Amino acid sequence: MIELRIRTASPDEAEAVLAFWKESAEGTSVSDDVHGVTRLIARDPEALLLAVADGLIVGSVIAGWDGWRACLYRLAVLPSYRRRGISTALLRAAEERFAALGGRRADAMVLEANESGQRLWTAAGYAREERWRRWVKPLTD
Numbered sequence: 698m699i700e701l702r703i704r705t706a707s708p709d710e711a712e713a714v715l716a717f718w719k720e721s722a723e724g725t726s727v728s729d730d731v732h733g734v735t736r737l738i739a740r741d742p743e744a745l746l747l748a749v750a751d752g753l754i755v756g757s758v759i760a761g762w763d764g765w766r767a768c769l770y771r772l773a774v775l776p777s778y779r780r781r782g783i784s785t786a787l788l789r790a791a792e793e794r795f796a797a798l799g800g801r802r803a804d805a806m807v808l809e810a811n812e813s814g815q816r817l818w819t820a821a822g823y824a825r826e827e828r829w830r831r832w833v834k835p836l837t838d
Contacts, residue, residue, distance in 0.1 A: 699750045699781060703790045706745040708735045710754075714745070717754045722773035723811045727835065746790050748774070748783045756783040760791035767800035772814070788821050806831075 706714055711734035718729065728737070738745055741761065748756030755778040759770040769791060774783045795803055805823055807814050815825075 699755075699778070701755075701781075701783060701786060702749045703786055704747055704749065705743050706734075706738055706747050706757075708738050710747075711735050711738075713754055714747070714757065717757060717775065718771065718773060721775050722757075722771055723814060724808050726771075727837070743794060746787055746794075748787055750778065750783075756787050758784075758787040758791050760794050762795060762798050762800060767795035767798075767803040769803055769805040772805070772817075784817055785821065 711731045714734055715729060715731065726733075728734075734745070737759065744759055744761050746758050746760055747754050753775070756772075756774045758772040759768075761768040761770065769788075772784055772787060792803060803823075804826075805818055807818055
């Protein structure tokens with residue numbers, strides 16, 4: 698059993714978070730840089746939740762709340778720490794945050810090709826929403 702602590706990220710951890718995502722998360726985002734992570738934390742200091750064990754970042758989830766919707770991004774666990782309940786603990790913390798803010802439903806972004814991620818979300822009680830598709834337009838070159 699590991700001693701796990703769930704806490705919010707600080708701006709000075711941006712590089713460590715990016716390194717963690719590079720090793721642990723599926724895919725990349727246009728916001729995957731120090732400026733993107735520090736901007737997220739400055740905008741909503743409670744959004745980026747980290748799971749820390751043995752002095753390491755072993756998990757993350759972005760629990761974004763815009764006052765209307767509760768959105769989950771970047772649920773990831775360090776490969777050597779998987780299957781220890783870390784994603785469950787992160788999701789519990791995110792869902793508690795949303796409930797305290799008045800959220801009524803949480804939406805998760807999951808890559809189509811991420812089959813293990815889809816199994817995880819299903820096991821956590823989330824269901825694929827077939828009626829909606831994501832539409833994207835880059836705002837930068």
